[in-house]
C-alpha cells in the first residue's frame with residue numbers, strides 16, 4: 001500500500017469530492033481517499049500506481065496535476 005498526495009484541479013464542491021473518491025475506489029475498492037478541496041489535494045492510500053490514479057481522476061473529469069510536493 002502506498003500513501004500519496006496528488007494535486008487535482010477542478011474540484012469545487014462535495015459532489016466533486018464524491019466523484020473523485022468513487023472513481024479511485026472503482027479502480028481499487030479498498031483505497032482510502034481523502035480530499036482537501038481548498039488546496040486541491042487528494043490523498044490516497046491504495047495499491048494503485050500514479051498512472052492508475054491519473055486515469056481515474058481524468059475519467060472523472062478533473063485535471064491531474066501530478067504528485068504534491
Ligand SMILES: [Cu+2]
Pocket residue numbers: 011012013014015016017
Ligand atoms: Cu462539484
